[in-house]
Amino acid sequence: MKIKENLCTGCGQCEVVCPVQAIQIIDNIAILDNKKCVECNVCYRNAQCPVNAIRPTRLKWPRLIRNPFSDVISTHKLTGVAGRGTEEMKTNDITNRFEFGEIGVSIELGRPGVGTKLANVELFTLKLSKIGVIYEKASPLSALIIDNVGHIKEDVKNEYVLSAIIEFKIPNEKLPEVLRIIKDIENVIDTTFTVGIISRVNDNGKIPVVKNLEDNGFFVRSNAKINIGLGHI
Ligand code: SF4
Numbered sequence: 001m002k003i004k005e006n007l008c009t010g011c012g013q014c015e016v017v018c019p020v021q022a023i024q025i026i027d028n029i030a031i032l033d034n035k036k037c038v039e040c041n042v043c044y045r046n047a048q049c050p051v052n053a054i055r056p057t058r059l060k061w062p063r064l065i066r067n068p069f070s071d072v073i074s075t076h077k078l079t080g081v082a083g084r085g086t087e088e089m090k091t092n093d094i095t096n097r098f099e100f101g102e103i104g105v106s107i108e109l110g111r112p113g114v115g116t117k118l119a120n121v122e123l124f125t126l127k128l129s130k131i132g133v134i135y136e137k138a139s140p141l142s143a144l145i146i147d148n149v150g151h152i153k154e155d156v157k158n159e160y161v162l163s164a165i166i167e168f169k170i171p172n173e174k175l176p177e178v179l180r181i182i183k184d185i186e187n188v189i190d191t192t193f194t195v196g197i198i199s200r201v202n203d204n205g206k207i208p209v210v211k212n213l214e215d216n217g218f219f220v221r222s223n224a225k226i227n228i229g230l231g232h233i
């Protein structure tokens with residue numbers, strides 16, 4: 001993103017909408033910090049700049065990777081899905097990714113207001129790959145994992161994005177190992193992350209994974225969600 005400082009009147013409309021505080025009004029001019037900017041296009045779309053001073057720039061690799069992980073209406077080339085992740089676990093009724101005996105896990109790094117470097121993803125993937133999790137193929141993030149060890153592409157590690165979602169599945173019995181990894185990384189990571197877990201509900205209405213999580217020291221807040229239209233194939 002670029003702000004034409006010679007046109008700017010310093011109204012501040014772009015400063016308030018930027019989700020990562022990359023714009024600051026200094027001496028009545030909007031100054032954009034390129035290092036912080038995640039290329040989400042929110043200032044361009046939503047600030048309604050009165051003098052049309054905000055212009056998207058043609059992004060080159062690796063900076064280009066910032067946009068699909070930050071712009072909710074950008075369609076990722078790999079998945080064809082608009083938004084930062086895939087249609088993932090919300091669509092299980094139709095996609096059937098997670099069978100009985102399996103658990104789906106999503107780890108979303110960064111959030112609006114915080115963001116994350118893609119290097120943080122590798123903190124997880126190096127450990128998760130070691131225990132043999134199965135990454136979601138349609139996830140844009142999985143395309144950045146380049147080997148069985150869990151390394152991610154070297155040239156994207158310093159790129160800063162609004163959020164990135166690691167999606168994978170495991171057999172039920174691997175859950176304690178995954179939870180241990182999550183606890184370990186919580187102590188060293190420099191951004192926020194959210195863990196989502198999905199398992200099928202038994203015929204008796206019980207969700208077996210809940211006890212497993214509680215036994216491992218996690219507070220569980222069950223959440224049901226209905227998405228109309230997602231996951232249709
Ligand atoms: S919205 Fe436009 S005029 Fe207002 S501060 Fe931002 S760039 Fe300057």
Ligand code: SF4
Nearest residue numbers: 018037038040041043
């Ligand atoms: S593109 Fe997004 S992150 Fe960059 S300055 Fe605009 S609102 Fe902020």
